[in-house]
Amino acid sequence: MTLLAAALIVHDRAAGRVVLLRRGERAKFGRGLWDLPVGKSEPGEPVTTTAVRELYEETGLTVRPEALEVAHLIHGARGVEAPGGYLTVVFAAHEWSGEPENREPAKHAEVRWTGIGELPVNCVPGTRHALSGYLGGGPRVSLDGWGRPGDRAGTA
Structure with a gap:
């Protein structure tokens, strides 16, 4: 079964910045690496609700589901909690309320705006x-671990 996840690019166009978090030493994957707010969908939960929920849980920022735009898709052949593969829908939001804070310090070392x-x-x-595709007008789909030529680069 394919795991469904959502990630969110909070993009402050006026200031030219996005919200990123640095994964902590106890993170399940990507220890010490920078990431978007991201998480898996709960059974029966729309992916837009997942994006909004995960953003709030991880950063304290609030966005409206209807304000989300699809920015990128990541399809992985397997993942840490997804031996059957995963699909991450990456959304972008340009309207939010609140200031980013690290609301999950056991998982994340830092949350901040980044130029x-x-x-x-x-x-x-x-x-x-996802960020290079969204910000630079590049590919909007990434493939990870499928073992076909071109997949190693992570884009399709």
Whole structure:
């Protein structure tokens, strides 16, 4: 079975920045790497609700589901909690309320605004592909671990 997840790019266009979090030492994957707010869908939960819920749980920011735009899709052949593969729908939001804070310090080392010209190199690979596709007008679909030519680069 394929795991469904949602990630969210909170994009402050006026200030040219996005919200990122650095995964902590006890994170299930990507320890020490920068990532988007992301999490798996609960049974029967719409993926837009997942994105809004995970953003709030991890950063304290609030967005409206109807304000979300699809920014990128990441389809992985397997993952830490997804031996049957995963699909992450990456949304973008340009309207939010609140200021980012680390609401899950057991999972994350830091949550902050990051300038789009200063994005860290040490990102979770899917996050790097999603951000470069969204911000730079590149590919909007990433494939991970499928073992076909071209998949190693993470984009399709």
